Each structure stands twice: as structure tokens, then as C-alpha cells.
Amino acid sequence: MRAVVTVIGKDTVGILTKVSGICTEYNANVIEVTQSVLQDMFAMIMLVDISKLNKDFTELVTRMTKLGEELGLQIHTMHEEIFESMHRI
Amino acid sequence: MINVHDILETIRMIQDECLDIRTITMGISLLDCIDSDIDKACTKVYDKITRCAQNLVKVGEDIEKEFGIPIINKRLSVTPIAIVSAACNASPVKFALTMEKAAKACGVNLIGGYSALVQKGFSAGDERLIESIPEALASTTCVCSSVNVGSTKTGINLDACRMMGRIVKKTAELTVDNQCFGAAKLVVFCNAVEDNPFMAGAFHGVGEPDCIINVGVSGPGVVRSALRKYPDADITQISDVIKKTSYKITRVGQLVGVTASERLGVPFGIVDLSLAPTPAVGDSVAYILEEIGLEKCGACGTTATLALLNDAVKKGGVMACSRIGGLSGAFIPVSEDAGMIAAAECGALAIEKLEAMTAVCSVGLDMICIPGDTTEDVISGIIADEAAIGMVNSKTTAVRVIPAIGMKEGDVLDWGGLFGRGPVMKVNTYSPSKFISRGGQIPAPLHSLKN
Numbered sequence: 001m002r003a004v005v006t007v008i009g010k011d012t013v014g015i016l017t018k019v020s021g022i023c024t025e026y027n028a029n030v031i032e033v034t035q036s037v038l039q040d041m042f043a044m045i046m047l048v049d050i051s052k053l054n055k056d057f058t059e060l061v062t063r064m065t066k067l068g069e070e071l072g073l074q075i076h077t078m079h080e081e082i083f084e085s086m087h088r089i
Numbered sequence: 090m091i092n093v094h095d096i097l098e099t100i101r102m103i104q105d106e107c108l109d110i111r112t113i114t115m116g117i118s119l120l121d122c123i124d125s126d127i128d129k130a131c132t133k134v135y136d137k138i139t140r141c142a143q144n145l146v147k148v149g150e151d152i153e154k155e156f157g158i159p160i161i162n163k164r165l166s167v168t169p170i171a172i173v174s175a176a177c178n179a180s181p182v183k184f185a186l187t188m189e190k191a192a193k194a195c196g197v198n199l200i201g202g203y204s205a206l207v208q209k210g211f212s213a214g215d216e217r218l219i220e221s222i223p224e225a226l227a228s229t230t231c232v233c234s235s236v237n238v239g240s241t242k243t244g245i246n247l248d249a250c251r252m253m254g255r256i257v258k259k260t261a262e263l264t265v266d267n268q269c270f271g272a273a274k275l276v277v278f279c280n281a282v283e284d285n286p287f288m289a290g291a292f293h294g295v296g297e298p299d300c301i302i303n304v305g306v307s308g309p310g311v312v313r314s315a316l317r318k319y320p321d322a323d324i325t326q327i328s329d330v331i332k333k334t335s336y337k338i339t340r341v342g343q344l345v346g347v348t349a350s351e352r353l354g355v356p357f358g359i360v361d362l363s364l365a366p367t368p369a370v371g372d373s374v375a376y377i378l379e380e381i382g383l384e385k386c387g388a389c390g391t392t393a394t395l396a397l398l399n400d401a402v403k404k405g406g407v408m409a410c411s412r413i414g415g416l417s418g419a420f421i422p423v424s425e426d427a428g429m430i431a432a433a434e435c436g437a438l439a440i441e442k443l444e445a446m447t448a449v450c451s452v453g454l455d456m457i458c459i460p461g462d463t464t465e466d467v468i469s470g471i472i473a474d475e476a477a478i479g480m481v482n483s484k485t486t487a488v489r490v491i492p493a494i495g496m497k498e499g500d501v502l503d504w505g506g507l508f509g510r511g512p513v514m515k516v517n518t519y520s521p522s523k524f525i526s527r528g529g530q531i532p533a534p535l536h537s538l539k540n
Contacts, residue, residue, distance in 0.1 A: 004091070006096060006097070006100055008100075034093055043093075043097070045093055045096055057155055058151055058154045058155060061155065061157075062154075074104075076104075076157050077157070078099075078100075078155070078156055078157035079155045079156050079157075080091070081156070081344060082156040082157065082158060082341060082344060083091045083095060083096055083099055084091065085340040085341060085343065085344040086095070086099055086337045086340045086341060087091065087092065087095040087098075087099075087337070088091075089408075
């Protein structure tokens with residue numbers, strides 16, 4: 001089982017560290033990271049393995065959303081299946 | 090890894106374009122709760138509903154969080170209560186109160202099935218149930234009611250049309266202190282479907298399994314945004330864009346339905362391929378029609394654009410899910426659609442145009458406020474007209490009009506939330522009384538010699 005963490009917002013120092021820190025806390029293994037900075041706007045997409053989480057996935061979602069609020073960023077943590085369903089036949 | 094563009098597109102659809110799952114509806118059969126003692130029957134009904142649906146809301150909320158997609162409503166539909174209550178020689182209002190209590194205990198938003206199917210005549214419990222609808226809807230908040238008065242195979246029960254004109258008006262009168270809200274929970278059908286997840290018309294048909302999960306999707310805002318990128322495309326391309334968008338929307342419905350069904354241990358029924366608007370500005374079917382090229386919804390050309398939209402939605406959605414059903418298509422409720430409200434308020438959209446639109450879209454005259462002094466016979470006439478469109482065209486049609494008691498054209502009824510607000514619209518007041526009072530059955534139509 002994998003999830004996609006998407007971070008969108010103004011670029012600041014340490015975003016990647018903070019997001020991956022939470023992944024470590026929940027035992028979510030980071031598989032792949034794509035990021036780009038376009039005119040101050042930061043967009044990072046992280047694919048994480050959630051099959052060995054030490055807590056419920058919904059708790060991870062809440063924690064990430066909260067981090068987003070603290071940093072003034074949008075952080076979406078969604079099950080990979082929704083993207084696969086929508087975009088792959 | 091999935092394409093970055095695709096990920097961002099999905100997030101934008103949910104975040105900015107109001108993509109959501111409108112409802113997960115659990116259908117529950119109450120046939121095994123029938124008892125000649127109404128109190129015993131009600132106890133069985135309460136126990137069965139709360140047993141089957143105890144985890145529905147929790148599972149819905151978990152899925153919402155995990156997939157990041159809002160699921161606006163969790164609902165229940167049950168076997169038409171006219172059937173369940175037929176053996177009890179008592180007013181079925183107790184069943185409505187039991188449904189309300191069970192729905193509240195499960196935490197769902199609405200429960201449908203206070204219904205009767207009388208397309209060919211009334212059986213033991215039918216008349217009693219229909220007569221009790223005003224009281225049942227006035228004494229509950231989340232119970233929804235529907236009556237099927239006609240079908241393509243049976244024709245139209247004109248006695249039932251006459252009765253329903255009176256019942257709709259009385260329901261509005263009994264809830265006048267609450268913006269006549271009772272009538273917003275009552276719908277009169279022709280060709281009602283047994284697996285509809287949408288309210289107010291959801292009920293669990295007798296041909297359905299014991300318990301099932303049906304899903305209704307929504308996404309007018311997504312379709313409109315997609316069309317906005319093609320300002321100069323010809324109409325065939327427009328149809329293709331709608332199909333592709335509908336495919337994506339419906340895939341999410343399929344995913345949510347399958348996941349919910351697995352977690353609840355209940356078979357998955359259907360996805361209703363619907364474009365269901367909400368009063369939010371970015372979530373309107375009328376604005377899609379305007380995006381295609383109408384100055385205002387209701388203008389000449391509205392029926393043609395709606396026909397194209399409705400057809401493309403189905404074509405795109407069909408391949409996206411394993412089983413489709415319900416009311417599949419574009420909905421055109423007035424009070425629940427910001428663009429429809431605006432069009433009705435400025436005079437661009439009239440009831441007669443809406444009636445024409447119902448011939449090519451999903452369902453029918455929906456959430457339309459009419460003047461409080463509209464006579465029962467005129468309401469019956471509206472019901473008969475709409476049923477005739479459904480009967481002849483082999484499609485589901487419905488009437489959900491709300492007589493605004495004490496109000497006149499131009500006034501507004503406001504319920505807030507998903508039900509929205511509706512301007513009172515002009516109704517042709519010439520009387521159909523002689524026709525309606527004839528009673529009897531309009532025979533089923535011929536299905537050859539099509540002209």
C-alpha cells in the first residue's frame with residue numbers, strides 16, 4: 001500500500017525535512033520524491049510506503065494536514081489508489 | 090510513479106472544482122420485518138437498520154480521509170414502507186418515527202423509503218401510507234418519501250396523480266413554519282428505479298438483495314472547468330471533453346463504492362453516473378450549459394445542450410465502473426443549483442422550459458418553488474404532465490415542487506445547506522380540474538409506430 005503526499009505553497013527552508021520527519025515518526029518509508037520550485041512556489045510530491053505504519057493511516061493524514069496549516073502550505077496525503085483509478089484504465 | 094500532472098489535476102478537481110462523492114447510500118430490505126403488530130414491526134425495523142448501518146458513517150469518514158475525497162452524505166434507503174406496513178391495520182406514521190430514530194442512531198443524513206408504488210393501482214397499505222405522508226414528513230426531519238404513479242409498462246394512475254396534488258400541498262401546509270420543508274422531502278415518480286442512491290426518491294426495491302451499497306457521484310464544477318479550456322471547440326469536441334471528465338469522476342465513485350462495500354461486508358450495487366449540483370457557485374449544471382454557449386440557462390438551445398451533456402456524462406461514465414444504475418445523468422434541481430436560481434430569478438428560466446429539459450435529462454421537475462395559492466389540481470396536472478414525459482420516453486421522471494404557502498411569485502424559500510434556496514416561480518393557473526377528476530388509468534403507450 002502506498003500513499004502520495006503533495007505539498008504546495010511558498011518555498012521555505014526545511015519543508016522536505018519536516019515532511020519526511022513525520023514519515024519517519026509514523027514508519028512510512030519514502031520511496032520517491034519529485035519537487036520543483038517555480039517563482040517561489042514550491043511543489044513536492046512524495047510517494048511513501050504505508051504498509052508498515054505504526055499508527056492508523058488517518059492519523060498520518062491528520063498530522064500532515066496540521067503541519068501544512070502550521071507552515072502555511074497545502075499538504076494533501078492521499079491513498080495512491082485514487083490517482084490510479086482516475087488516470088489509468 | 091503516477092504522473093505529476095495527473096496528481097495535481099486530481100487535487101485541483103477536489104480542492105477548487107468541488108469534486109465530491111455526493112452520497113454513499115446503503116439499501117436495506119425490511120421485508121423480513123413485516124408483522125401484523127405495528128409495534129413489533131417497528132422494533133424489528135429499528136433493530137435491522139441499526140444493525141446493518143452501524144458502521145456506515147465511520148467507514149464513510151475513514152474513506153473520505155484516506156482518499157482525500159469529500160463524501161458529503163451517508164444515507165439509507167429501505168423497502169417501500171407501504172409494503173412493510175400493509176399487514177398492520179394502523180397509521181404507518183410510527184414507521185416514519187422509527188426510521189427517523191434509527192437514522193439518528195446511525196448518524197446518517199437522510200433516510201428514504203417512506204414510499205408507495207401505485208403505478209397500476211392501490212394495494213392494502215398504499216392509500217393508508219400516502220394519506221399519512223404529510224404527517225410523517227412534518228413529524229420527522231430526515232425521512233424522505235416518494236410515490237411512483239406511473240410507468241412505461243403500466244401507464245399512469247390518474248387517481249394517484251390527483252391524490253398526490255393534494256398530498257404535496259398538505260405536506261407544505263403542515264411544515265409552513267419550516268419554510269414548507271416537508272414538500273422538499275417528497276417526490277412523485279414515473280418509472281421509479283429500485284437502486285437510486287439520491288434523495289428524496291431513494292427506496293430499496295423488492296428485487297434488490299438484503300443489503301447493498303450504492304454510490305452517487307457529483308462533479309458539475311469539474312466539467313465546467315474542463316470546458317473552459319476549450320472556448321472555441323466545436324460541439325463534438327465538447328462532447329468528448331465531457332466524456333473524459335465524466336470518466337474520471339465516475340472512477341472515483343467506483344473506487345469509493347468498492348472500498349466501502351469491502352469494509353462493510355456488504356455487496357456493492359451501482360454507481361449512479363450523476364452530475365448533481367449544489368448551491369455552491371462552482372458546482373452548477375446550469376453554468377455548464379452557459380459555458381457551452383448560452384447567455385442564460387433557459388434560453389433557446391438549453392434543451393439541446395442539456396441533451397448533449399446528459400448523453401456524454403453517461404457515455405464517459407459507463408466504462409468507468411462495473412455496474413451503473415440509479416438515475417444516472419445530469420440533475421436540474423432549481424434550488425440546489427446557483428446557475429438555475431440566477432436564471433429563474435432573472436426570468437430566463439420558466440417551468441415550461443424546465444419541463445422540456447426533463448425530457449432529455451435525468452429525472453424531472455426538481456426543487457421548484459411554486460406560489461402557495463396553486464391549486465391541488467394544478468399540482469396534479471404538473472405531476473400528470475411529467476409522468477407522461479417519462480412514460481412515453483421510457484425514462485424516469487419526477488416532480489418535487491414546493492408550494493410556498495402564503496408566498497407569491499418572486500418570493501424566496503430558503504432552507505440552506507444542500508437543499509439551497511428557491512425563488513417562487515410562475516405557474517400556469519388555468520384549471521385542469523375536469524381532466525384530473527376523471528380518475529382512472531392512462532393506458533400504457535404503444536412502442537412502435539414511433540413519431
